Amino acid sequence: MQNQEAQKRFPWGSLVLTAVAVLGLVAIVYRFLYGLGASTNLSDGRAWGIWISFDLYIGVALAAGGFTLAAAVYIFAREKYHAVIRPAILTAFIGYTLVILALLVDLGQPWFIWKFILHPNIHSPLAEVGLCVMLYTIVLALEFSPVVFERLNWRVPMKWIRTIQIPLIVAGITLSTLHQSSLGGMALIFSETLDMLWYSPILPLLFLISAIAVGPAMVIVEGSLTSRAFGHQLGRDVLSGLGKVIPVILGIYLAFKIGDLVVTRQLGLIFSTSSYTILWWVEVLFGVVLPMILLSRPSVREHAWKLFGAAGLVVLGVMLNRFTISWFALEARPAVGYFPHWMEFAVSAGLVAWAVAIVMVCNKVLVMHEHAEPEHAEEPELEGKPGIMVEPGAAPGN
C-alpha cells in the first residue's frame, strides 16, 4: 500500500526535484561567469550570506547523524542502531560533499583552494573547519565504501576497509568533534558584532552539544521519511530509542546555555526587548524545552509521526540557532541590509535537491537497511559483525 502510494507520488516529486537541481546548476554557472556581485546580494557589510548560514553552518550541523550514530554503534556498542547506520553515514557523506561544493561556489577564487591546503593558518578556526571537513568527507567516503563494495561484490577492498574500520570511526568522531565545535569557534571573533545574548565564549561547546542532539533527531526525521517512501521496515524501537536519548543531550545543552548566562551575569538579557531575544526564546522553548518534554513521553516516542514531529522541532531549533548566530543577530558593518538574491536561494535549494536525489538513488540501488530486523538472538563475534560492512556470507570467519 505504502509502496504504491510512493510510486504514484514519485513522478511529480522527481520532476520538481529535477527542476530545482537544474536551476541550481544554472545559477552556479551564472555565478562563475559573472561573479559574486552579479549573482548575490552580498556586500562589504554582509560578506557572508545564506550560502554560509544554510549550506555551511546548517549543512554541517544536520549531517551530525553520521558521527553520533557511528559512535553509538561502533564505540558504545549499541547494536540496535545498526539499522540506521548506513543511511546516517550516507546522509553525512552527501551532506559534507554538498557543503564543500557550496563553499566552492561561495569562495571568491575557489581555483586557489590548493593554497589553503598547502598553507593553512593554524590560528584560524575557519582553517580548522576547512581541514576537518575535507578530511572527514574522505573518512565518510571510506566508512560508506563497504556498502558499495558489497553491491559490486569486491571482497579485497572490503577486507582492507574492515581492518581499519575502528581507527576510521575514531578519526571520524574526533574530526567531527573538532569542526562542529569550531563552527562555534568561528563565531567567537564576532565579539563586537554578534548580539550579546547570542555571543558566548562557550559557543564552541554549545555548537558541539547541539550538533550531538540534532544528529539523532535528523536520523529520526530521515528514517521516518525514507521508511515511508521506500517501505523499509525499521525496527520500531530503533527510532524511538534514538528519541529517548535526545532529551538528555538537550538538557545538557540547555544547562550550558543558561549556566553561561548565569556565570557571566547576563541572565537579564533574556528579558531585554531586543528582537534577537525573541529568537532566543523561540529556540529555547520550541527547539529545546518542547521536544525535551515530548520525547520524554513514551506515547510520543512510540507514535511514528509524533516522534517525527518532535525530532523535527529539534532540527528546526538548531537551524534557527545557526541562522541567528551567523546571520540574523550579526550586525552588518558597514550597516547594510541583506536579503538573498534568488540565485543564492537557487544554488542552496539546488544542492539540497541533488542531495535528496542521490539519497533516493542510493536507497534504490544499494542495500541501505540491511539489518532492519534486529537479530540479537544469535550474536556473532563483534569483529565478524561490522554492521555497515558486509553481508554475512562475505565475512571470513563468519
Place this chain on the structure above:
Amino acid sequence: MGKGVLVDLTKCIGCRACQVACKQWNELPVEDTKVQGDTIANPPGLSGKTYTTLAFKEVEHDGQFHWVFAKNQCMHCQYAGCKTACLVGAFDKTEFGAIVYEKNKCIGCRYCQMACPFGVPAYEWWSRTPWIQKCTFCADLQSNGLTPACISTCPTDALLFGERDDMIKEGKQRIAANPDKYVNHIYGEKEVGGTAWMYLSAVPFEEVGFYPMREEPVTHNVDNAMFAVPFGLAVVATAMTGCYFIFKRRRKLAQAKSRSGEGK
C-alpha cells in the same frame, strides 16, 4: 614598538586631500559616485576601490553645532581580527604595526570582512577574480622610512604620525591642555586591544559614526578556543579508543555469560 597616528578631528577641515593622496599613491581606480541627499561624503564609504574616505557629520553637542569630518580607513589593530580569521594567513603585521594583505595567498572566503569589527576590508564584488582591498598604512613608504601618503598630504596637521606610545602621550596632553575642547577619550587607545590609528574628538565618538567597542581584542576568545584544539583532539581520540575497548570487552563478557547460561 609600532607606529601610530593621532587624528585630531577638531583640526580637520574636510578638504579630502588625504583621499586623493591615497588614490594616487596606491594607484586605485576611480569610483562611479552620485550626489547623495544627506551628506557630501564622496565616495560614501570604503570599497574595493577606496581605502579611505571622510565622513561628514553634522552634530549638536553641548548646545553647539559641530561639523565633523571623520577620516575612515583601516585602524591597524594591535590584535587584528582579520589576521587571526584568515584561513590562509594572507594578513600579516609589519614591524611598524601595519596590517597588510597579500593577495597571492587569498582564496576569497571573506572571513576577514566578517571578522573586522570596524568593517574595513572590502571586496571586488564586480570582478570574476575578486580580491580583498584595504588600507596598507603605506607599508611600502614606511619601510623606506617615509610617512604614509595621506598623512604627509594633510595640510592642517590633523593627522600626526609617530611612535604609537608617543601618539597616546600627545593625545593625553592635548586633552589635558584643553579639557573643554575635547571629550576625554582617545578612540583607539584601548578599543579591541588598541589600534594604530587613534582619534581625538570634540563630540562623543558614537555621534560621528565610531562604533563603541570593548577593550577585549576580538581575537581573545578565538585564541583560547584554538589553543584548546590539540588537547580536545587528544582527549576525544583517546576517550573514543578507550570506550571502544571497554564496550567490546563488556560485550564479550556478556556473551560468555549468556553462553555459559545456555550450557547449564
